[in-house]
Amino acid sequence: MAQTDTVTRILDTAEVLFAERGFAETSLRNITGKAKVNLAAVNYHFGSKKALIQAVFSRYLDPFSDRFHAAIDELERGYGSKVIPLEVLLETMARTVLEVPAERHSLKVFMRLLGLAYSQAQGHLRRYIQDQYGTVFTRFVALVRKATPELPDSERFWRLHFVLGTVIFTLSGLDALRDIAEKDYDEHVSVRDLARRMRPVVVAAMKAPLPEPPQASSQA
Amino acid sequence: MAQTDTVTRILDTAEVLFAERGFAETSLRNITGKAKVNLAAVNYHFGSKKALIQAVFSRYLDPFSDRFHAAIDELERGYGSKVIPLEVLLETMARTVLEVPAERHSLKVFMRLLGLAYSQAQGHLRRYIQDQYGTVFTRFVALVRKATPELPDSERFWRLHFVLGTVIFTLSGLDALRDIAEKDYDEHVSVRDLARRMRPVVVAAMKAPLPEPPQASSQA
DNA sequence: CTAACATTCAAACAATTGTTTCCAACTGCC
DNA sequence: GGCAGTTGGAAACAATTGTTTGAATGTTAG
Numbered sequence: 027m028a029q030t031d032t033v034t035r036i037l038d039t040a041e042v043l044f045a046e047r048g049f050a051e052t053s054l055r056n057i058t059g060k061a062k063v064n065l066a067a068v069n070y071h072f073g074s075k076k077a078l079i080q081a082v083f084s085r086y087l088d089p090f091s092d093r094f095h096a097a098i099d100e101l102e103r104g105y106g107s108k109v110i111p112l113e114v115l116l117e118t119m120a121r122t123v124l125e126v127p128a129e130r131h132s133l134k135v136f137m138r139l140l141g142l143a144y145s146q147a148q149g150h151l152r153r154y155i156q157d158q159y160g161t162v163f164t165r166f167v168a169l170v171r172k173a174t175p176e177l178p179d180s181e182r183f184w185r186l187h188f189v190l191g192t193v194i195f196t197l198s199g200l201d202a203l204r205d206i207a208e209k210d211y212d213e214h215v216s217v218r219d220l221a222r223r224m225r226p227v228v229v230a231a232m233k234a235p236l237p238e239p240p241q242a243s244s245q246a
Numbered sequence: 247m248a249q250t251d252t253v254t255r256i257l258d259t260a261e262v263l264f265a266e267r268g269f270a271e272t273s274l275r276n277i278t279g280k281a282k283v284n285l286a287a288v289n290y291h292f293g294s295k296k297a298l299i300q301a302v303f304s305r306y307l308d309p310f311s312d313r314f315h316a317a318i319d320e321l322e323r324g325y326g327s328k329v330i331p332l333e334v335l336l337e338t339m340a341r342t343v344l345e346v347p348a349e350r351h352s353l354k355v356f357m358r359l360l361g362l363a364y365s366q367a368q369g370h371l372r373r374y375i376q377d378q379y380g381t382v383f384t385r386f387v388a389l390v391r392k393a394t395p396e397l398p399d400s401e402r403f404w405r406l407h408f409v410l411g412t413v414i415f416t417l418s419g420l421d422a423l424r425d426i427a428e429k430d431y432d433e434h435v436s437v438r439d440l441a442r443r444m445r446p447v448v449v450a451a452m453k454a455p456l457p458e459p460p461q462a463s464s465q466a
Numbered sequence: 467c468t469a470a471c472a473t474t475c476a477a478a479c480a481a482t483t484g485t486t487t488c489c490a491a492c493t494g495c496c
Numbered sequence: 497g498g499c500a501g502t503t504g505g506a507a508a509c510a511a512t513t514g515t516t517t518g519a520a521t522g523t524t525a526g
Contacts, residue, residue, distance in 0.1 A: 032503080032504085048270065048365075050268065050270035050271050051270050053482075053483065053484085054483080054484065054485090055482085055483085055484095063504085063505095064503095064504055064505050064506080065484095065485095065505085065506090066485085066486080066487090066504080066505070066506090067503085067504075067505090068484090068485095069484075069485060069486075070503075070504085071503090074484080074485080075483095075484065075485090138365060141361075141365065141415070144415070144419035144422050144423070145358060145361065145415075145418050145419045145422075152422060179430075179431060180427065180430075180431040180433055181443065183426075183427060183430065183431065184416075184423075184427070184435075184440070184443050185443075185447060187415070187416060187423055188412040188415075188416060188444065188447055189412070190415065191411045191412040191413070191414065191415025191416050191419075192408040192409070192411040192412050192415075192451075193411070194411065194415055195361065195364070195365070195407070195408075195410065195411025195412075195414055195415050196404075196407060196408060196411050198365045199364035199365045202364050202365075202369075202372055203364070203404075203407055206403075207400065207403060207404070210399075210403065211399060211400040211403065213400055215404075218461075219460060220404070222457050222458065222460060223401065223404050223405075223457050224408065225457060226454040226455050226456070226457050227405060227408055227451045227454045228451075229454070230450040230451055230453070230454030230455070231412075231447045231448075231450055231451045231454075233450070234446040234447045234449070234450035234451075235446050235450070236446070237442050237443050237445060237446050238442065240439060240442060241438075252473080252474085273512075273513065273514085274513080274514065274515090275512085275513085275514095283474085284473095284474055284475050284476080285475090285476090285514095285515095286474080286475070286476090286515085286516080286517090287473085287474075287475090288514090288515095289514080289515060289516075290472095290473075290474085291473090294514080294515080295513095295514065295515090467526105468525100468526085469524105469525090469526085470523100470524085470525080470526100471522100471523080471524075471525095472521100472522080472523070472524090473520105473521080473522070473523085474519105474520080474521065474522085475518105475519090475520075475521085476517105476518100476519095476520100477516105477517085477518095477519105478515105478516085478517075478518105479514100479515075479516065479517085480513100480514095480515090480516100481512105481513080481514090481515100482511105482512085482513065482514100483510105483511080483512065483513075484509100484510095484511085484512100485508105485509075485510085485511100486507105486508085486509065486510095487506105487507085487508075487509080488505105488506095488507090488508100489504105489505090489506095490503105490504085490505080490506105491502105491503080491504070491505095492501105492502080492503070492504085493500095493501080493502070493503085494499105494500085494501090494502100495498105495499090495500080495501105496497105496498090496499085496500100
């Protein structure tokens, strides 16, 4: 009881503070102080601060990976050889992301880490995610491919990342955006509200007409 | 010559390092070391690290703000009392964004900084940008409002930020995405290519059908 | 030239960081 | 009870942080 309690309390507090301030801005003393555990407990149970961040990350992504695989299994079982519509695929993804049994703060942390994984110049974090959880993403993309046969592969690649950018940016900067939105339109938005608003936008983005062919002006 | 040289060298180095690692992860010794200036020079010329961060932003946003105001002026002069179409507005924004940092450093750096301004919990940065350059964006949003009268204000707010997320994420993670794209589809994409691909996607996103009304299940 | 100012520089500042140490308190097991 | 190994806790660790200091240097104007 004691061990689990300390470890869980550290993880719970860490993910909240990470989401609020970021990783570098959150000190271990900050976490252990709020979690009411000893400072050394972090290094004892996790080894280092970096490992703690990864643990927070895994606590979200592991259940997500499992659930999403299961959701796709069920989807494929239900649709048989028929093509799963894009809306269903996106909806399944969104539902799984929102479902994952964790605090609502962890979603923000997860999105921040995901954003870091891409923007960080050295792909150290990106490779970790790719190695650890790449199969889920690959499987999803293969289904999206069947659902959007009119898109060239490279076009679909870019559009999926356009959409990923929307999701990551909105959710990882949620606090800032929420502040503005509440002040200007005094409406409190939940993550679920955002998902509802994103749905038609994302679908429209994926189904947008193809761009005009590249200018062949100065190209051989 | 000496002063300008030192100040410029600090700004040049700082903006690159900030974009690479983030604000908190970049120390003044890191900047001054790489810029080959004395450590105290930062506090002497800028006052504090916080002020340096804002100075880095101003160097980008000042020319952008000027150019964008001018571009909107010309647009309004051309269209008179007629409504400026959404495509034209977005195209003007894109052109200005592409024009400005071309003089200095890469667009990627500016986008990373902008992304950090939102996601990083640095509240002072967001407020600084809002206070300093709020009028430009307010003016732009007002025109977008006229171009999209069917959208509720809050909906337009969110969609603009969805789009902002796409742009920031794609351009700030350009190196990583370009690596994948080149490996998987062996095609070299330029920033101009990306803009061409983004155009129909962004327009479709803004013109997407309205979301279904929020679930009134547990709400008063 | 010299006085006044602006800038650079090395050094030290106090504060905070992640990590480690060592010992007490506890657990489960014989 | 007594011994193993695990966990908790206060303190100290070394390193790094942003900032300040005061003297040295460079620059400019009278």
